Amino acid sequence: xxxxxxxxxxxxxxxxxxxILCFRTVPIVGSFAVSLTDFDIGGLHGFVGLNNYARMLxxxxxxxxxxxxxxxxxxxxxxxxVIPLLLAMLLRGKLMGKxxxxxxxxxxxxxxxxxxxxxxxxxxxPEAGPINRVLGFxxxxxxxxxxxxxxxxxxxxxxxxxNLEGVISGPSLALVALMVVSVWKSIGYNTxxxxxxxxxxxxxxxxxxxxxxxxxxxxxxxxxLPLLSPTTYYVLIMTTIVSxxxxxxxxxxxxxxxxxxxxxxxxxxxYLFRKAFDRFEIGYASAISVFLxxxxxxxxxxxxxxxxxxxxx
Amino acid sequence: xxxxxxxxxGTSLEQGGLSNYVEAWTxxxxxxxxxxSILVTVLTVVGVLITSSxxxxxxxxxxxxxxxVLFLLFLSTMMVPQPVYLAPSYVILSKLxxxxxxxxxxxxxxxxxxxxxxxxxxxxxxxxxxxxxxVLDGCSRLRFLWKIALPLSKSVIATIILFNVIxxxxxxxxxxxxxxxxxxxxxxxxxxxxxxxxxxxxxxLMAASTFCTMPLLLLFVxxxxxxxxxxxxxxxxx
Numbered sequence: 419x420x421x422x423x424x425x426x427x428x429x430x431x432x433x434x435x436x437x438i439l440c441f442r443t444v445p446i447v448g449s450f451a452v453s454l455t456d457f458d459i460g461g462l463h464g465f466v467g468l469n470n471y472a473r474m475l476x477x478x479x480x481x482x483x484x485x486x487x488x489x490x491x492x493x494x495x496x497x498x499x500v501i502p503l504l505l506a507m508l509l510r511g512k513l514m515g516k517x518x519x520x521x522x523x524x525x526x527x528x529x530x531x532x533x534x535x536x537x538x539x540x541x542x543x544p545e546a547g548p549i550n551r552v553l554g555f556x557x558x559x560x561x562x563x564x565x566x567x568x569x570x571x572x573x574x575x576x577x578x579x580x581n582l583e584g585v586i587s588g589p590s591l592a593l594v595a596l597m598v599v600s601v602w603k604s605i606g607y608n609t610x611x612x613x614x615x616x617x618x619x620x621x622x623x624x625x626x627x628x629x630x631x632x633x634x635x636x637x638x639x640x641x642x643l644p645l646l647s648p649t650t651y652y653v654l655i656m657t658t659i660v661s662x663x664x665x666x667x668x669x670x671x672x673x674x675x676x677x678x679x680x681x682x683x684x685x686x687x688x689y690l691f692r693k694a695f696d697r698f699e700i701g702y703a704s705a706i707s708v709f710l711x712x713x714x715x716x717x718x719x720x721x722x723x724x725x726x727x728x729x730x731x
Numbered sequence: 732x733x734x735x736x737x738x739x740x741g742t743s744l745e746q747g748g749l750s751n752y753v754e755a756w757t758x759x760x761x762x763x764x765x766x767x768s769i770l771v772t773v774l775t776v777v778g779v780l781i782t783s784s785x786x787x788x789x790x791x792x793x794x795x796x797x798x799x800v801l802f803l804l805f806l807s808t809m810m811v812p813q814p815v816y817l818a819p820s821y822v823i824l825s826k827l828x829x830x831x832x833x834x835x836x837x838x839x840x841x842x843x844x845x846x847x848x849x850x851x852x853x854x855x856x857x858x859x860x861x862x863x864x865x866v867l868d869g870c871s872r873l874r875f876l877w878k879i880a881l882p883l884s885k886s887v888i889a890t891i892i893l894f895n896v897i898x899x900x901x902x903x904x905x906x907x908x909x910x911x912x913x914x915x916x917x918x919x920x921x922x923x924x925x926x927x928x929x930x931x932x933x934x935x936l937m938a939a940s941t942f943c944t945m946p947l948l949l950l951f952v953x954x955x956x957x958x959x960x961x962x963x964x965x966x967x968x969x
Contacts, residue, residue: 435801704818
């Protein structure tokens, strides 16, 4: 069989194209379409317009999952940037033992989120877990960790006689525990990105700064940070997007049906998963996934706009 | 950073030592889960290598109408995170009758846009004159891909293999959703169910976590330099 040379470039793409079309493009477009229907366990009933979105707006559990997610992202992202940046500054230029350090901080990155979650669940165990034992040595009362529904702001301020309730009581201690694990897991990747970024800064800049008598802090502030900004910007976007989608941590550490004590670790993706696959409310779940997509897309665009003014290439 | 791992191994050896490992391994069919994970990972990676090299070759070297539009269409799917299209994917798979089959675990992941992108960028560095001369000499396009383009791209291929092995081995949400029966459980799903069943038996849980992390840990130790530099490059290129 002879294939016309005009046709063959398309044949090379065909296998990838079929897969991408069937399992990416169609379901992505499909999630918009399905969100306008009342697709549930009995199948497709019909077009319902924006009903699913209206339901979403008045669904208290959904908004709880949104505020949990906002706390989660707001806690994880800064820590996942500052710690790796400090680590990268410390490790930069070190030749001795570089591979040793690299092994240590990169190990959590390649370890599965499920295994990581199982291990940390044990570390946070209130009765016999190592973290409470260490706190005991330091004379601190054991904490409930993954079973603690109270907000951390409320817990800190309560001894001072200030009582906080609702959203302003802060993320629950259980959610903070999940943040710790998430940060721990992302440190390695972000450190590697910052190290690569630092290595790209030409040495001449530092020599010039030295000649001008720049001190460590001012060199960092005026040379390193501006020249590192493309990396910083990339790390910021990636960490935000990834932490927004956290699922395995919630599923394994605060297992279903819960979403944590009093639903305080119920993050948006976990809620979407429960609606879609426990309740099989595919139409409603699709509305939530469209919401998720719009939020992630606008965050990316917003960060790009803000960074456009600051990033120096 | 290492403490959680040390505690994992330490706890797994408490009260019974290595017998915890035997007990965890036999409590549920972990052997089966391992085989499932190996099968899924190997077939996924082989599929990705085939589809990516063909597509990247076409996008990088050939000239034809619609090429750039098609490439953009591919790239645009990379922007959408997996949870967004999970529910409709499930509907598609059930229409195909693939729910609870190996096909559902493997086929949707045998094309990977990021891998196509990486390989395309590398293929573009191959001088066009080399390709044109080879074609003039009667070398077929597939032969050029197999004999010249791919051998010139060993380090990118290694990166693609590593990323997809790690991604496929660690994937959790997808296999959790598209399979139900125990025979089809991959390691991550199996470990998560084991965690729910044995929630108080921490020695067994830590033993299971240890042997579940072992394969990637060994891979990491063996290919540490390559893995870390692949991750570093992935950031710079995006």
